[in-house]
Amino acid sequence: MSSKRPEFEGEQFEKGLQIRREVLGDKYVDRSIAAADDMSAPLQKLITEWCWGEIWNRPGLDxxxxxxxxxxxxxxxxxxxxxxxxxxxxxxxxxxxxxxxxxxxxxxxxxxxxxxxxxxxxxxxxxxxxxxxxxxxxx
CATH class of the missing domain: 1.20.1290.10 (AhpD-like)
Structure with missing residues (x-):
């Protein structure tokens, strides 16, 4: 699912989105991203980029x-x-x-x-x- 929100763009966001989808499933991630509004979008960006794109992507733990x-x-x-x-x-x-x-x-x-x-x-x-x-x- 692609969003038109400008904060949901960029390499780190896409990397995190891919991992988030692989672990949690498309249905859940699509729902979370689609539900993002002006207030919650920054949190979705933070979670996707840093939790999923950075931490879950580190090589130290499988x-x-x-x-x-x-x-x-x-x-x-x-x-x-x-x-x-x-x-x-x-x-x-x-x-x-x-x-x-x-x-x-x-x-x-x-x-x-x-x-x-x-x-x-x-x-x-x-x-x-x-x-x-x-x-x-x-x-």
């Missing part, structure tokens, strides 16, 4: 490891909406459902039981949504 870190951080911060988003990203980056459950168990010790319960509910909701979408595609 995408699987970055996903593991994000799951742990989102769980610890109790950010369930972002956690769900990053469960999908982790699956796109090659983590298995079993590995995601293991990150939740690990986090239960370091982040606490309430955070792990919320993360488990979030992961299960994403798994259900994905299974239902797959059944619809196959049926």
């Amino acid at each position: 995408r699987r490891m970055r996903s593991v870190l994000n799951l742990g951080m989102m769980m610890g911060l109790n950010r369930s909406a972002e956690y769900k988003l990053h469960v999908r990203g982790a699956l796109n980056n090659g983590l298995t459902r079993e590995e995601i459950v293991e990150t939740i168990l690990q986090g239960a010790i370091y982040c606490g039981v309430p955070a792990s319960l919320d993360a488990m509910r979030s992961a299960q909701a994403v798994f259900r949504e994905m299974d239902e979408a797959q059944q619809e595609d196959n049926g």
Whole structure:
């Protein structure tokens, strides 16, 4: 999806947009970019260029490891909406459902039981949504 907003142009933005799409999917990214208004566009630019174009593009960690870190951080911060988003990203980056459950168990010790319960509910909701979408595609 191409936007006509001038702030959504440039090499760094395009690099970040590509990585963001690969991890989170076109549908989510298109919705986020399309929803940007005069107030939120600068934040979308910042996230796309620096989070996705700079940090996610660094060679020091692969995408699987970055996903593991994000799951742990989102769980610890109790950010369930972002956690769900990053469960999908982790699956796109090659983590298995079993590995995601293991990150939740690990986090239960370091982040606490309430955070792990919320993360488990979030992961299960994403798994259900994905299974239902797959059944619809196959049926």
